[in-house]
Amino acid sequence: IASADTAAVARGAVLEFSDGTYSIGSNITIASPIRLNGAKLKPASGVTVTLNGDIDAQDKQIFDVSAGGTIAGFGSMGSVVFMSWWGGIGNGSTDNQPYLAAAIAYLKQRSLAGAAGGTIQLGIGKFVFNSGVTIDFSGITIRGVNDESTVILKNGTFDLFTVNGAVNGTGASYGIHFQHMYIQSVASKPTSGKMIYFNKTQEFSVSYIKFLYPYRAIDCFACGGPLVKTINHCSFIAPSTLPSVSGSALIA
Numbered sequence: 001i002a003s004a005d006t007a008a009v010a011r012g013a014v015l016e017f018s019d020g021t022y023s024i025g026s027n028i029t030i031a032s033p034i035r036l037n038g039a040k041l042k043p044a045s046g047v048t049v050t051l052n053g054d055i056d057a058q059d060k061q062i063f064d065v066s067a068g069g070t071i072a073g074f075g076s077m078g079s080v081v082f083m084s085w086w087g088g089i090g091n092g093s094t095d096n097q098p099y100l101a102a103a104i105a106y107l108k109q110r111s112l113a114g115a116a117g118g119t120i121q122l123g124i125g126k127f128v129f130n131s132g133v134t135i136d137f138s139g140i141t142i143r144g145v146n147d148e149s150t151v152i153l154k155n156g157t158f159d160l161f162t163v164n165g166a167v168n169g170t171g172a173s174y175g176i177h178f179q180h181m182y183i184q185s186v187a188s189k190p191t192s193g194k195m196i197y198f199n200k201t202q203e204f205s206v207s208y209i210k211f212l213y214p215y216r217a218i219d220c221f222a223c224g225g226p227l228v229k230t231i232n233h234c235s236f237i238a239p240s241t242l243p244s245v246s247g248s249a250l251i252a
Contacts (some may be wrong), residue, residue: 001028009034014056016141017041021064024049028073034210036062043069051075059123061087072109079118081106083127090125092153103138104133109135113158119143122181126151132158136165144181147210155186157193158214165200172225176204183211190215198223205230214236 003024008015010103015032024043029196033053040061045068047061053226055062055075062085064073071086081103082088082241088099103120111117117139124145129152137220154160160183163176183195195211198204198220207230217236223229 001030005030005032012208014051018203024069034106040064041071042067043071043237045069046243052087057082057083057085059084059121061085063087063102071102071106074113074115075238076110076118079116080121081118082123083123088122088127088221089126090123090151092126093128095130096127097129097133099131100142101133105141106137108135111139116174122152124149126153128155129160130155132160132162134162134164134224135173135176136163138176140175141177141179142181143177143179146180147182147208150181152181152183152192153186154183154195155192157187159194159197161196162194163196163198163201163204172202174201174203176201178204178206178209180208182211183209183214183217185213185215188213194219196220201229203228205232206234208233210235210237216237 005015015030016035019038021040021042024041025046026194028124029052031052034051035056037058040063041049044071047069049071050069051073053075055077056109059082065071067088067190079178083103086099086102088096107117117137119141124146142191163173165171166174176195188215193215195198195214197207200222201223206218218231
C-alpha cells in the first residue's frame with residue numbers, strides 16, 4: 001500500500017482499492033485520495049491507518065476496526081463521513097453505539113488537529129443504541145436522511161447524545177447540530193435518560209427531529225450566553241401515561 005500511495009501522489013492520481021479486506025499490520029499514512037468501493041481497511045490491534053486525502057466511498061462499511069486498530073487523518077467526502085463506514089447498520093437489532101462512537105472519535109481527532117469537525121451522515125433504517133455517545137469538541141453535525149427514514153431506537157435509560165463541553169469536557173462546545181431523524185424510546189414509559197443533553201454548549205441547533213416517548217427529549221445545563229441556540233421543526237410525542245418521576249419533562 002505504501003509504494004502504491006507514493007506512486008499515486010507522484011502522478012496526482014487516486015489510489016483505488018479493489019474488492020476485499022486489506023489487513024494492515026503496521027502504522028501507515030496514505031496521502032493520496034482513495035477510492036474504496038467494495039474494499040475494507042482492517043488495521044491490527046494498536047495500528048493506526050492515517051488517511052489524509054479525500055475518501056470516495058459509498059454508504060457502506062469500508063473500515064473494520066474490530067481487531068482494535070484505529071482510522072485517523074483528515075480524509076472525508078466533502079467534510080462528510082458515514083456511520084456505515086465503520087459498520088453501522090439500520091437492521092433494527094444491531095447495536096450501533098460502537099460505530100457512531102468510532103465516527104465521532106474520527107472527527108474529534110480532526111478537530112483537535114486544527115481541521116473543521118464535519119458531518120456524520122446516518123442512513124435509512126432502524127438504528128438501535130444500547131448505550132449513549134459523548135461529543136466533547138466543537139463543530140459537528142449528526143444528520144439523518146429525514147425524520148421518517150432514519151430511526152434511532154434508544155434501548156435503555158441512558159443519555160443518548162451527550163454534548164459535554166470542549167475539549168474533553170472543559171470549556172464550552174460550539175457549532176453542534178442534530179438534524180433529520182426520528183428518535184424513539186423502546187420503552188413506552190421510560191423512567192430516566194435524556195435523548196439529547198447539552199452541557200456547556202454555547203451554540204447548537206436541533207432541527208427536523210421527531211421525539212417519540214421521551215423521558216426528557218432535550219436538556220440543557222450551563223448553556224447560557226449570547227450565541228444562537230435553536231430548536232425548530234421538531235415534534236414531541238409523550239408517553240400515553242407520563243412517568244410519575246420528579247423532574248420529567250420534554251424540554252428542560
